[in-house]
Amino acid sequence: MRFIPQGLFVNVVCSLFLCNCFIFRCVRIEKKNMQFFTITKISSIFILKIKLYKVNMRVKFFFSMLLITMLLGCGDSDSRMVLQPGVSKKLAQERAGLIGNLSYDIRFNIPKGCNEKVDGYEIITFDFKRDLGQVVLDFTGDASSIKNVMCNEKEIAYELINEHIVISSKYLKKRGNRIAIKFLAGDQALNRKDDLMYTLLVPDRARTVFPCFDQPDLKAYFKLELDLPKGWTAISNASIADSVTTSGSRTTFKFQQSDLISTYLFSFTAGKFSKAQKEIDGKKYAVLYRENDAKKVAQNLDSIFYMVDYSVRWMERYTGILYPFQKYDLAIIPFFQFSGMEHPGSVFYVDSKMFLAESATQPEKIARAELIAHETAHLWFGDLVTMPWFDDVWMKEVFAGFFADKIVKELFPSVNSDLQFLIAHAPKAYSEDRTKGTNPIKQRLENLNLAGTMYGNIIYHKAPIVIRSLEKLMGQYAFQNALREYLRTYSLGNASWGDLVKIFDKHARFSVKDWSKSWVESAGMPIYAYDVYYKDSVGCGIVLRQKLPSEIRLPYLQLIEFTKLVHHKGTSQSALLGKKGGKEQVLIFPKCRRNNDCFIPNSNGFGYGYFELDSLKCASIVRHYQNLKNPVHRASCIVTLYENMLNGNFDGKSMLALLVRVVEYEKNELLISMSLDYLLSANLYFISKDDAATREMVECSLWNAYSHTNDNKLKIQYLRTIAKVMHSEKSARKMHEIWSHEVVSDNRWIGEMDLQNFAFELCIRMPEESSSILNVTRKSIKNIDNLRRFNFISQAVDPKKIVRDKLFESLLHLENRKQEAWVADALKLLNHPLRNDESEEYLAKGLSILPEIQQTGDIFFPKNWLSSLLYGHTSADDYAIVCGYISKEGKSISPSLLSKVYQCSDLLKRSTSIASKK
Incomplete structure (x- = not known):
């Protein structure tokens, strides 16, 4: 062994230690940030470590300081860029300052078979404002999905790390960078069938289809080319260019450049569609649709065009800004996951809310208008x-x-x-x-x-x-x-x-x-309580108090209206609470009569919060309900009483009795519709399964309301409710009689989807006739998309539990959840209230895959999955399973996802809590 002087030995050891620290630090950063160092660089450090003891003391000191600086520099890099799966806020903020003048030129080759891969090619053009060593693209595909990457006409090396493509800045220049990528598009957001496909990229699904900067504040221009099977048509954000060519069995659609939009708004749909166009006072609109019922199309198309145009012009007047995009095309898509999606130039709508049945109710017509207006307002x-x-x-x-x-x-x-x-x-x-x-x-x-x-x-x-x-x-x-x-x-x-x-x-x-x-920035809502006092010389007064959740410091500023009702006459006054921190307000009403007055909180429905009532106040409102002439007052009372029922201040049977009375005697269709929704909830959660008398009363009242109206728009609402609440064989037979007549009629007043849903409910109540019911229904379906849905969901009502179990097990696998609307409907029937005991075993398994549901499903699917899974479960044992999940697996899921569990199990929690106190 060669002797090394002690001082030199100490310096060498320190230097070696610093080298090892540096290497360890780099490796740690490499694992965390995936900012790889080349073998050459690490090798040079080893050489430095081996030969360091040969240099003089000053040089060694210099190298030691240099290594310390490098070590500290690694720390800076670590805090600057952390590449996590997804798109982190930190990454997005950094990129927003790096990228400018962004555009995408994209080409997709869509094969005829929906199981074949989609080839993609894109050129991303952008300016690189400042150099931070790399540029990071988002893409969820694996290494086999990326065929080639070129930057500024040169093939380059890149890293694929945690759903990101990392490219060194040494390949980039300040302006006009062009990154060209050949890739296989991911299927998750392409929503493909053999004769139809459409993109749905909100909120962060663009990165599942093609490499991009997938964040809303990096807006870009898109230029799209689609190579499609012959016979397909397509729309996208921009108009189709002149160069549409056909060769062999393929058609190429080239689109003009889009307006400046975020990645989540980029869209296209392609497939076998019918097309209609209309020009209204100089504005042109086009719609793609797949509905093949000519009568239904004729009944709806003009109304759809009219409401689109009306909404556009209304928004132009209100905002003072003319329609800001190239065109307004819309695609009406069967079983679209959302009600609508506001892609500029290619707005998507679900067909069930656009093509209404001849017997469509007023709420359904209003809902369609609201949907069209909602998506149109989004364009601004x-x-x-x-x-x-x-x-x-x-x-x-x-x-x-x-x-x-x-x-x-x-x-x-x-x-x-x-x-x-x-x-x-x-x-x-x-x-x-x-x-x-x-x-x-x-x-x-x-x-x-x-x-x-x-x-x-x-x-x-x-x-x-x-x-x-x-x-x-x-x-x-x-x-x-x-x-x-x-x-x-x-x-x-x-x-x-x-x-x-x-x-x-x-x-x-x-x-x-x-x-x-x-x-806006605080959770929860205010709670309002009030006391009434009487003074002979003044009349009476109401002391209204606002209670705040513990975390809220500032009172809620809002106007609350109270109405005093005496016989048929009402007097209203409003209180402004929250002004200058005030949490209490006094309202004075003249000419009051003790025990004769009824006070209605939030009578105009403008206020928001929980208006707490005691049993006497609840009873007073119920007693005077029939004297309320203003339908808004009646609706507000029902909402307030229902919320008090959920908080144990009003009996469930009393609530149900009021709702039955409203359903039987109310004339306002909107109020009837709301009351039926509340009736379904109260009947399911707050009436004991053993209370046959109350259930019979509900059924009889609904049939009575059905038989006493000639308005088909009301009749269909009553039938939909009866189908869900009926327990008696008598009701099932009566429903079967109506269904069996309509399903084979050439002149139906009941829509096809209602007939299918009635068939499913009848199969559960009449298992011995389920095969016949399903076969008759299947033969009546003319639309191929509706038939596919029916065949999928019908498994959920099979009388054999083994068939239902097999369907449920299949839904636990991603490949069987592509049609999310169908899945939610099927899962709801699997957990039907009449099969509660047989479906209890589904709860734990259905809850266990919730994180996967959130990762792979569209934005509304986690809650839809939970609502369907928990539907029909009302027992304490069911709630115990939910609580077990929350206390164990629930601790490891995101807080926002856990909140969905709390939301969807709230009625189950309240019903078991109220039942335990009886």
Whole structure:
């Protein structure tokens, strides 16, 4: 062994230690960030380590300092870029400052068979504003999915890491970079059948199809080319160019360049469609559809075109901005996962809400108009101006919903718009906001792979109520002017809620920023309680108090109306709570009579919160209900009483008795529809299975209402409810008689989908006749898409449990969940209330794959899966299974996904809690 002087030995050891630290640090960073170092670089460090002791002391000191600097530098890199699966907020923020002038030129080759792979080729063009060592693209495909990568005309090396393609900046220049990639497109968001396919890329699914910068604030121009089977047609965001050519068995569609849009708004659909076009006062519209019932098409198309055009022109007038995109084409798609999707130039709609039956109810007609208006409003709020990150996705949804309500008000002038607004939003908003799984309207989001969990009734239904309240407080003209300024300022760009709040504050006489802290940025809702006191000289007064959730510091600012009812006459007054921190308000009513007055909180339905009643107040409202002349007052009472029932302040039987009375004697179709929904819920969750008398009373009342009206729009609503609640053989036979006549009739008044759903319900109640029922129904179906659905779902009502078990087990595998709407319907029937005991075993397994459902399904599927899985389960044992999941596996899933479990199990929790106290 060669002797080394002690001082030199110490320095060499220190140097070796620093080298090893550096190498270890780099390897750790490599594993965490996947920023690989070449073998050459690491080898040179080893050589340095071996020879370091030969140099003089100053050089050794210099190298030691250099290594320390390198070590610290590695730490900086570590904090700067962490490549996680999905698209992290940190990555998105960094890229937003790097990438500019972005465009995609994409070509897809769509084979005829839906199981064959889709070849893709793209050229991504962009400027590289500043050099951080690499550029990161998003793509979920594996290494075999990427055939070739070229950058600026040269084939290059790249890394595929955690759903990202990492390219060194040494291949890039400041302006005009061109990255060309040959790839196999992922199927997850292509929604393919043998004769139909469509993209659905919201919120972060573009990266499952093609490599891209998949974040909303990197808007780009798209130029698309599709090579399709002959006989197919297609639409995309831009118009079809002139160069459409046909050769052999293939057709090539070349599209013009799109407008500037986010990746989640890029879209196309292709397949065997029929096409209709219409020009209305200079504006051209086109629709693709697959409905083959000529009569149904003729009954609906003109109305669809009219409502689209009306919505476009209404938005132009309100915003002061003409329609901001090249065209308005729409595709009406069978069993589309959403009601609609607002892709500019190619808006998608679900067929069941567009092509209505001849007997369509008023709520169904209003829902269609609201859907069209909602998607059209998105073209300004969401498409023209887009949120920079999906934590503000609620902004585009709230304004689309808010303006849809305004448009529907004009499209249906004879409908009470306040009643429609209340019924459309309040019950659904409370269904989530009352639960342990409630969330703020504006939520936090660290990764786009969880963006789907942002969606729900809070943003779709609570948010419009809240924004309507803001408009009321600001004044409609100040509110409108603020929104016009917002659209002008950020046109074709991105803006956050904070950006809009600053503009609102310029136009409001109060702090919208403070208002937002309670209403938008905090979870839950206010609780209101009130006491009545009498003074002979004054009359009577109401002391209204606002209770706040513990985490809320600022009171909720809103107007609350109270109505005092004496006999048939009502007197109303409003209280503004929350102003200057006030949590209490006194309202004075003249000429009061003790024990004769009925006070209705939130009588106009404008307020939002839980209005707490005691048993005497509940009884007073029920006693005076028939004296309420204003339908909005009646609707508000039903909502308030139902919420108090859920909180144990009002008996379930009493609630059901009131609803039955409303259904039998109410004349307003919207109120009947809402009451039937509440009746279904109360009957399922809050009436004992052994209470045969109450169930018989419900069935008899519904049949009585059915037989006493000649209005088919009401009849079909009663039949839909009877089909779900019927327990008696008598009801089943009566339903079978109606169904068997209509299913073979050439002049039906009941729609095809209703007949299918009635058949499923009858199969469960009449298992010995299920085979005949299904065969007759199958022969009556003329539409191929409807037949596919029917054949899939019919397995769920098979009388043999082994068949149903096999279907359920198949749904646990991704390849069998492609048709999510069908899956949800089938799962709901598998967990039917009449088969509760046999389906209890499905609960634990269905809950266990919830993270996979969220990762692989579209944005609404996790909640739809949960709602269908838990449907029909009302026992304490069922709730114990849910609680077991929450306490174990629930700890390891994302909080936003866990909140869906709380939301969907809320009625089960409340019913078991109330039952345990009896």
